[in-house]
Amino acid sequence: MNSILETHPTIYWEALHDKFYMKEEIYTMEWEDINLSRYRIAGAPYGGPIAMIRDDSKILTLGNEVKSIMYFYTSAGKLIYQFQWTHGKIISMQWTDTENFVTVLKDGTVCIFDIHGEFSQFSLGREAKDYGVIDAVIWGSGLVVMTSNYRLIAVNNLDEPRPKLLSDAKLTEKPHSWIVLPPQFTLSRSLEVFLAVGNTILVVDISDVQDQLLIQGPFTKMSVSMDGKLLALFTEKGELWVISTDFQKNLSQYNTGSTVPPDQMVWCSGDTVLLYWTGYILMVGPFGDWIKYNYESPLYLIPEIDGVRIITNETCEFLQKVPESTESIFRIGSTEPGAILFDAYEQFVNKNPKADENIRMIKYELEEAVDTCIQAAGNEINIKNQKALLKAASFGKCFIEFYNSEKFVKMCQIIRVLNAIRFYEIGIPLTYAQYCRLTPEVLIDRLTNRYYHLLAIRICNYLEMNTERVVVHWACAKIKTFTDDEEILSKIIIDKLTSTNEGKPSLCYTEIAKEAYRSGMPKLATKLLDFESQAANQVPLLISMQEDELSLKKAIESGDTDLIYLVILHLHRKLPIADFFKIINEKPLACSLLEVYCKQQNLSLLKDFYYQADYKSETAAILTNESYKETDVMSRIEKLKTALKYYSEDKDRQFEVKSTDEHIKLLQIQEQLEKETNQVFLELSLSETIFKCLIIGQTARASKLRSEFRIPEKRFWWIKLKALVKTNDWEGLENFAKQKSPIGYIPFIEECLKANAPQEASKYVEKCDADQRPALWQRIRGEQQ
Amino acid sequence: MSTISSFSQERSVTGTSLTNLNNANSSDSSSSFSTTILRDFARKELIDILDSIRGKKSLVIDPTISGSLSLIAEFSLLKEHGVENIYHLQPGRFNIQCQHLVYICRPKMINMKYITEHIHENSNNPDNEIQYYIYFVPRRTMICERVLEDVGVYGDVTIGEYHLDIVPLDDDLLSMELDNSFKDLFLDGDMTSLYYVAKALLKLQTIVGIIPKIIGKGKCANYLKDTLFNLRRELEANHANSISSIPLFPLNSEIDSLIILDRSVDVITPMCTQLTYEGLIDEVYGIKSTFVELDSSLVGLTQNTANISHKLKKIPLNSNDKLFSQLRDMNFAVVGGILSQVARRIQDDYEGRHQVKTVSQIRDFIGKLNNLRAEHQSLRLHTNMTEEIRKFTLDSDFNKFLEVQQNFIAGITSHNLVEYIEEMINNQQPIEKTIRLLSLLSSVCGGIKAKSYEFFRKEIVQTYGYQHIITLDNLSKVGLFKKHDKSKNTYPSVRKALKLIVDDVDEHSPNDISYVYSGYAPISVRLIQCACLLSNSKSMPLPSTTSLFNPSSILSSNNTTNNYDDNHSSSNNNTNNSSQSNVSWKGCEEILKLLPGPIFEEEQPVINNSIYLNKKNQNQRKISLVLFLGGCTFTEISSLRFLSQQEDIQRDFIILTTDIINGNTLVDSLINQVQDEIKSLTTLNYS
Structure with missing residues (x-):
């Protein structure tokens, strides 16, 4: 019988209690003549890169290079980048979740490198600098260092480093070992540090130190499982002890018989612990079972969420618990539906009628069987095996009515992607489980970070993802690494962007422009910004590029007034006032907004603005309004006089000139009146002033005002009429009516009626036109009743 | 819905x-499409904001959005989410004892000034440690943050956004x-x-x-x-x-x-006096965010007329009031007739109780009774309001005003009509009214002749006060009241x-x-x-x-x-x-x-x-x-x-x-x- 498998998977399997573990070789290392034992190594999870630097604590053999060089390799041992190490003594080094390489130096400096050696750094502060760092633990997105006075300093977020001193555990000597439990795993949601001191463990966080009161110590090695739930402790007596990280559960104990602590102790596939001593790996399961793997070569273990990568001088291997689906199909003697389906397919290929029998056997579990095969295909590294499993699934599918093939199609896609990135040239050996956890988006980011833009774009297109990020990254990288003429570069980039961006709204050009600006190509930056559709992105960059005029223009185009304010206020702060106005002046919207702002916040700026723009009457208007805020009449008049001066400079403002002039006069008269009569006159209008004069008997004053301000006769009649009615001076009203009224006599009647004096009103009816009289009489009668 | x-x-x-x-x-x-979606959105966001602040809190609301907020969420709802007191954002002293103070306001500089005053005042009082939050409606602006920064309180406040933009009024x-x-x-x-x-x-x-x-x-x-x-x-x-x-x-x-x-x-339309029922309510009382403030005696809630306290009561006017939704768009002239028809119908419905014979008919009638009561209540409100507005419309000033206005829009601007405006000024009619008529005149004539223009400006300034030279300038800038120019x-x-x-x-x-x-x-x-x-x-x-x-x-x-x-x-x-x-x-x-x-x-x-x-x-x-x-x-x-x-x-x-x-x-x-x-x-x- 021909096997449809390249190698039967079970040949790599080894049983540990009731589970199987398999160890497969993924790569033969590309590097040559590397002896891992001479290096300090840091490997990133998710098939990430490996950083290596010569370990200066180990003896050099003559003839080897002396200079320290930092190497970044892929998992397949392909060199990504190397650079000379000039930064000082490394205390600890590790990769972060975003595949940045972090090193903690003795003087408390933290250096962060991207995969191409681009570097940034920050300091951990005074305490670290003064005492020096003796040890450090770096985890996914943060780090904790120990200073020589045994204080702990934590940084929770490497993107925005804020070093915080943790609570003082009052140590007098270095702990036997220590580890960090990242915040996402703790109950308190804040970072905890476990210090193995004496026979016990101290748990330190930002505010508290808690002694767990253990007696099994001292613990010379500790390790936290990938999910943060379990803690493996290696005691001085050579015992491996597993407890939960909340110290509540005692899970297993195993005596290794070695009092020397292992070089590395890591978790594998959730519940087993790998211990590495030179020459062999010991794998200890939860029930005390163990497997021993012997190695001649020195090695380095990189824990993954579903297994452990083992890097040796020659190979990269992956050790994991056999996934459930794979186990159910390939376990010797398995009668699970998946296994039977796979067998049926094998029979089918070999033209054996048993295939039919098999299918009948699992008639009702076919769907489960197909799903299992699909799943197992995903877990497979070997391409031929993948194909076999997928074909089996496809075969099984045929016997199901209405099977939704989405799962199948999706898995095929993912397998293609995984195979592409596992290819030794790329060297990212992701498993299916890791891929799901990592998400395709992050995978794309990692590919672009390594400059595999073409592959990234192809994967994006294949998975129908947006290619934008890749394109932007490509452009940025191009700008960073390009050494030729700016013109050529900008042509390449813009051509590329416009061609890949056909029909789509737009890319985030700002990011590229920023890079161009940073790399000293302002022209390209400006050109790129022109393509940017989002003003909110564009404008701040334009401001920092000193593109004053353009930034204002773009802000105005956006219609977002707040953005316009951002530019206006920035320009105001930055530029000499004349230049500032010059830019603003030609833009009506900017002018309007400046005016609105100034009216509430900065009147003096507004006056300057009006002055330079020669807006005389606007200046006068401000002064006019300001005059009302003055408390004494003198300063009010002063303000008004200045206003008058401005108004008179504008020939279209004769009315305002005259009114202001009159108002000044009126104010003076009112002040005088107030003094003489002890009544309030200020704030009254001219008509009101005359009215009040009449009421308080200042008739002469009223007449004088009337003539001085040339009050129209009609108005004066109204005022006098109202004043007479108000003071109930009915006799006076009658006398007044004897003259010929320019406003007729109906107002007399109306006012009398309003004052509830119908009797008085009736006196004026006869003076009205004959045809109006009946109606008027009727009204008066109505009121009387 | x-x-x-x-x-x-x-x-x-x-x-x-x-x-x-x-x-x-x-x-x-x-x-x-239903406008209630928008309300639900706004409501949810408001609740999320309130819930994000733990414990009891006091709200300070910008008066210009308090109407909108009352349409979005009722007080009891706010209370459920920890709001103890609600204040209006106003200038001046503001003494308050609470732990969390939440401002909900428009991003206006003047509001920032008030808030700053509050914070400064409270900072002198060390026993009253207040957490300040400002939620900007509809969004935070750099310019307001800048104002807060300039006066040095930016660090004291937590700033957020409340994206209340469209308010469904109906x-x-x-x-x-x-x-x-x-x-x-x-x-x-x-x-x-x-x-x-x-x-x-x-x-x-x-x-x-x-x-x-x-x-x-x-x-x-x-x-x-x-x-x-x-x-x-x-x-x-x-x-x-x-x-x-x-x-x-x-x-x-x-x-x-x-x-x-x-x-x-x-601009002609708003200058005219609205003659629909709702329009007239707005002209007479003013409707703010669907609410009208009425004297409680008008509302007809107070049964004992003995002690009429002249308290104002907020009445919502919207289509939930069936009678109102029937009346609102009608010309006021027909409202009275409809009201008496409705009154008769309600009367008949009440009378229906005499026809009730069987038990099930009684049950039906009782079921209708609640509805009838509500209708009755609404009828009383609208009858009272109509009565009040009628008084207003019967006023001779109002009628003269309306007549002149209607002549203007018909293109008749004869001398005696224009003179009426002069009389209005002399008679000290409210300036808004005067300006409405003047603007209407200006709009239908394409500007006012130079001589009249000068005359009216002088009359207004001398009668209503000097500050109106700027009012007049504003009016001419927006083209409401302007001098006749060459254009046709x-x-x-x-x-x-x-x-x-x-x-x-x-x-x-x-x-x-x-x-x-x-x-x-x-x-x-x-x-x-x-x-x-x-x-x-x-x-x-x-x-x-x-x-x-x-x-x-x-x-x-x-x-x-x-x-x-x-x-x-x-x-x-x-x-x-x-x-x-x-x-x-x-x-x-x-x-x-x-x-x-x-x-x-x-x-x-x-x-x-x-x-x-x-x-x-x-x-x-x-x-x-x-x-x-x-x-x-x-x-x-x-x-x-x-x-x-x-x-x-x-x-x-x-x-x-x-x-x-x-x-x-x-x-x-x-x-x-x-x-x-x-x-x-x-x-x-x-x-």
Whole structure:
């Protein structure tokens, strides 16, 4: 019988209690003549890169290079980048979740490198600098260092480093070992540090130190499982002890018989612990079972969420618990539906009628069987095996009515992607489980970070993802690494962007422009910004590029007034006032907004603005309004006089000139009146002033005002009429009516009626036109009743 | 949920409307857009904000949005989410003992000043450690943060955003509730509110779908459209960045067109006195965010008339009040009659108890009783209010005012009418009223003759006070009250072309929108009518009302745009889509040229294919969103509701406005308010 498998998977399997573990070789290392034992190594999870630097604590053999060089390799041992190490003594080094390489130096400096050696750094502060760092633990997105006075300093977020001193555990000597439990795993949601001191463990966080009161110590090695739930402790007596990280559960104990602590102790596939001593790996399961793997070569273990990568001088291997689906199909003697389906397919290929029998056997579990095969295909590294499993699934599918093939199609896609990135040239050996956890988006980011833009774009297109990020990254990288003429570069980039961006709204050009600006190509930056559709992105960059005029223009185009304010206020702060106005002046919207702002916040700026723009009457208007805020009449008049001066400079403002002039006069008269009569006159209008004069008997004053301000006769009649009615001076009203009224006599009647004096009103009816009289009489009668 | 279409259904009960054509179809379409979605959104966000602050808290609310907030969430709801007290944001001392103080305010600099004062004051008091939060409506602005920074309190406050933009005032009425938007846009040239409107429109489109057709008139309308397109592009670019596969806009918009009008296109309408029931309530009492404040004796709640405390009570006016929704759009002249009819009906219903014989009939009657009570209550309220308003309308001043006004809009500006304004000034009528009439005169004459202009300005300044030289300047800047210049007065042609004046108005069963002003049709709504009607008439037999428009103008414009039209119809044939948007300015360009501001007509690219559109939309009543920039009046709303029931329009309208205005509020916003503080100190009773 021909096997449809390249190698039967079970040949790599080894049983540990009731589970199987398999160890497969993924790569033969590309590097040559590397002896891992001479290096300090840091490997990133998710098939990430490996950083290596010569370990200066180990003896050099003559003839080897002396200079320290930092190497970044892929998992397949392909060199990504190397650079000379000039930064000082490394205390600890590790990769972060975003595949940045972090090193903690003795003087408390933290250096962060991207995969191409681009570097940034920050300091951990005074305490670290003064005492020096003796040890450090770096985890996914943060780090904790120990200073020589045994204080702990934590940084929770490497993107925005804020070093915080943790609570003082009052140590007098270095702990036997220590580890960090990242915040996402703790109950308190804040970072905890476990210090193995004496026979016990101290748990330190930002505010508290808690002694767990253990007696099994001292613990010379500790390790936290990938999910943060379990803690493996290696005691001085050579015992491996597993407890939960909340110290509540005692899970297993195993005596290794070695009092020397292992070089590395890591978790594998959730519940087993790998211990590495030179020459062999010991794998200890939860029930005390163990497997021993012997190695001649020195090695380095990189824990993954579903297994452990083992890097040796020659190979990269992956050790994991056999996934459930794979186990159910390939376990010797398995009668699970998946296994039977796979067998049926094998029979089918070999033209054996048993295939039919098999299918009948699992008639009702076919769907489960197909799903299992699909799943197992995903877990497979070997391409031929993948194909076999997928074909089996496809075969099984045929016997199901209405099977939704989405799962199948999706898995095929993912397998293609995984195979592409596992290819030794790329060297990212992701498993299916890791891929799901990592998400395709992050995978794309990692590919672009390594400059595999073409592959990234192809994967994006294949998975129908947006290619934008890749394109932007490509452009940025191009700008960073390009050494030729700016013109050529900008042509390449813009051509590329416009061609890949056909029909789509737009890319985030700002990011590229920023890079161009940073790399000293302002022209390209400006050109790129022109393509940017989002003003909110564009404008701040334009401001920092000193593109004053353009930034204002773009802000105005956006219609977002707040953005316009951002530019206006920035320009105001930055530029000499004349230049500032010059830019603003030609833009009506900017002018309007400046005016609105100034009216509430900065009147003096507004006056300057009006002055330079020669807006005389606007200046006068401000002064006019300001005059009302003055408390004494003198300063009010002063303000008004200045206003008058401005108004008179504008020939279209004769009315305002005259009114202001009159108002000044009126104010003076009112002040005088107030003094003489002890009544309030200020704030009254001219008509009101005359009215009040009449009421308080200042008739002469009223007449004088009337003539001085040339009050129209009609108005004066109204005022006098109202004043007479108000003071109930009915006799006076009658006398007044004897003259010929320019406003007729109906107002007399109306006012009398309003004052509830119908009797008085009736006196004026006869003076009205004959045809109006009946109606008027009727009204008066109505009121009387 | 009541929708726009069911709204018109209700109206048909009133007896004023004609047959409602598409009742069956519109009620079938369950997906019809409902404004309550917006309310639910706003409500949820408010609650999220409150919940994000642990423990008891006090709210300080910007008075300009308190009306909107009361429409979004009732006090009991706020209480459930830990709000203990609510204050208005005001200047001056503010002593408060609490742990969390939450400000909800518009991003205005003046508000920042008040808040700063509060914080400074409290910081002197060390035992009262307060946590401050500011939630900006509808968004935080750099400029406000800057103000806070400058005075050094930026670090003391937690800043957030409350994206309350569109406030649904009723089933068919949406408002941004941006007070004084007219002044901001047309006097200050501050386009901030347009940006907010554009943002809100975009948000609306993410709910209802892209509105395929946009037409508009006016500078701001044009600006808004550009901003809207910009924002859409930005949003789509942003969306493309994220990998989400959910489409940004729903596939199929039920709103097929957006009509944008600047208030400056028609300033005549708000200057006229509104004569519908709701309009008059607004003119007399003022309606704020659907609430009217009435003396509690009017409301009819206080049974014991002995101790009438003159307390003001807030009464909501919306379509939940069935009687009100029946009355609101009617000319006031017929309201009394309807009320007595309703009174008789209610009486009959009560009398129905005598006919009740069997037990089940009693049960039915008891069941109806609650309803009857509510109806009775509402009847009492509206009868009282009508009574009050009637007093107001019977006043001779009011009638004279109305008469002059109606003459003006009819183009009669004889000397004695103009003299009436002088008398108003001399008689110390409120300045708003005077200015309304003056502005109307100026608008219908295309400016006032130099001599009169000088005269009135002097009269106003000398009578109402010197500060009004700036008021007058403001009025002339926005073109409300200006000197006659060389340009031709276009109003007479507009009046004729749009047939603004309709003499034989039957208020009881109106056949034209002009009933809302008893004989004058608002220009704004006439324009909308043109846009909806003329294009319709191309494919349909001419309905009778088309004769409304000056036939010659139609003819001439048809000739000039013949080519264009052909293109249009051929494209129509291509897509073979009879229900494609047929709102268009085509055919009335000539008229539009007479009014200020550019016109535009744009098709927004829509993602969906026409086949889908065809299938779904064929029998559904189309909806137009009408957007007023700078405010609209209740009469305009009523006229649009009336329009939607006309046979030749065949569409429903949803109105979105920056704010609801009337002549008084519009003029008020332009008056130079220097003396606020001083006036309150020296109150003097004149006359």
